[in-house]
Amino acid sequence: MQKPIFLSCFLFFFFVYFIPRQSFSCPQDHREFLLEFKKLLTHNIKNHSTQIALGELKTWRPNSDCCKWKLVRCNTRSPSKEVTDLNLNGLVLFGSVSSTLLRPVLRVSSLMRLDVSSNFIQGEIPGDGFGNLTRLISLDMGRNSFNGTIPPDLFSIKTLQHLDLSMNAIGGTLSGDIKELKNLEELFLDENLIIGGEIPPEIGSLTALRKLSLKQNKFSGSIPLSISHKNQTKDWSCHIYYQDSRLAMFNKPVTCKTQRTNQYTFMQQDQTKDCNL
Ligand SMILES: *[C@@H]1O[C@H](CO)[C@@H](O)[C@H](O)[C@H]1NC(C)=O
Ligand SMILES: *[C@@H]1O[C@H](CO)[C@@H](O)[C@H](O)[C@H]1NC(C)=O
Numbered sequence: 093m094q095k096p097i098f099l100s101c102f103l104f105f106f107f108v109y110f111i112p113r114q115s116f117s118c119p120q121d122h123r124e125f126l127l128e129f130k131k132l133l134t135h136n137i138k139n140h141s142t143q144i145a146l147g148e149l150k151t152w153r154p155n156s157d158c159c160k161w162k163l164v165r166c167n168t169r170s171p172s173k174e175v176t177d178l179n180l181n182g183l184v185l186f187g188s189v190s191s192t193l194l195r196p197v198l199r200v201s202s203l204m205r206l207d208v209s210s211n212f213i214q215g216e217i218p219g220d221g222f223g224n225l226t227r228l229i230s231l232d233m234g235r236n237s238f239n240g241t242i243p244p245d246l247f248s249i250k251t252l253q254h255l256d257l258s259m260n261a262i263g264g265t266l267s268g269d270i271k272e273l274k275n276l277e278e279l280f281l282d283e284n285l286i287i288g289g290e291i292p293p294e295i296g297s298l299t300a301l302r303k304l305s306l307k308q309n310k311f312s313g314s315i316p317l318s319i320s321h322k323n324q325t326k327d328w329s330c331h332i333y334y335q336d337s338r339l340a341m342f343n344k345p346v347t348c349k350t351q352r353t354n355q356y357t358f359m360q361q362d363q364t365k366d367c368n369l
């Protein structure tokens with residue numbers, strides 16, 4: 093009669109201590125980072141000139157599984173159920189919120205897709221938060237009021253495939269460090285109006301790049317040969333606006349489109365060399 097009892101005890105302790113623990117909800121720190129973001133966001137409601145769409149954030153409650161919250165997706169196949177997607181676009185309806193409210197969000201290091209577009213976010217992009225985002229594939233910060241320059245830490249996210257910083261107030265120049273983003277397929281920097289200087293030739297070394305839009309900025313100089321000589325893939329497109337509204341586009345087959353006083357001319361690339369318009 094001793095044996096089965098011994099065995100039961102053994103099995104009990106075996107299950108308690110040795111079976112890898114499967115968690116049934118998202119990691120606690122991820123939940124806390126997201127609740128902190130919600131707190132910073134809702135804090136702005138006290139300012140009557142800012143309006144927030146709270147509907148879906150009502151599902152963001154303490155002591156609940158953040159994988160079940162709206163706007164959040166987790167890796168349900170992983171035992172730790174870490175947060176991978178945050179779709180936080182259009183939460184601010186009008187007014188303004190500070191870019192510092194993104195800090196807790198950027199601490200969710202398992203993120204693969206982050207969309208904070210269309211949120212009236214003001215201030216500089218909190219660049220130091222990018223260091224831990226080693227799995228980020230898609231980052232959409234477009235249609236806000238970010239100012240300052242593109243933070244250098246952004247170029248450390250080697251996994252990035254899609255980067256949208258369009259329609260902000262970002263200044264400075266586009267660094268040649270853009271070449272570090274070797275997996276980049278789409279880069280949208282349109283309508284920042286104050287990005288100046290030359291387009292870095294390093295862009296041409298981004299072999300995966302198939303969409304590049306630099307419309308309505310203040311780039312000067314010529315389009316680097318590296319871009320115009322870039323091996324053309326099926327859906328490669330490139331839109332570049334210059335300071336004086338000159339427009340160049342590359343599409344397959346390699347053509348260079350120029351605009352002068354609303355007149356469009358199409359030129360073969362080999363006729364225009366470096367498309368110095
Ligand atoms: C409320 O928002 C306006 C507009 O962004 C800003 O000027 C003002 O300082 C804010 N007030 C408070 C108390 O945050
Ligand atoms: C960016 O915007 C914030 C808030 O509007 C302002 O305090 C800051 O001085 C601006 N920074 C730059 C570099 O323009």
Ligand SMILES: *[C@@H]1O[C@H](CO)[C@@H](O)[C@H](O)[C@H]1NC(C)=O
Nearest residue numbers: 198199201220221222223224
């Ligand atoms: C990056 O992660 C480390 C370890 O979790 C943490 O100590 C550090 O504060 C994080 N950095 C940022 C900028 O969040």
Ligand SMILES: *[C@@H]1O[C@H](CO)[C@@H](O)[C@H](O)[C@H]1NC(C)=O
Nearest residue numbers: 296297299318321322323324
């Ligand atoms: C373009 O493709 C050709 C042939 O596939 C290759 O030899 C060449 O190195 C490529 N050039 C660039 C800039 O990737």
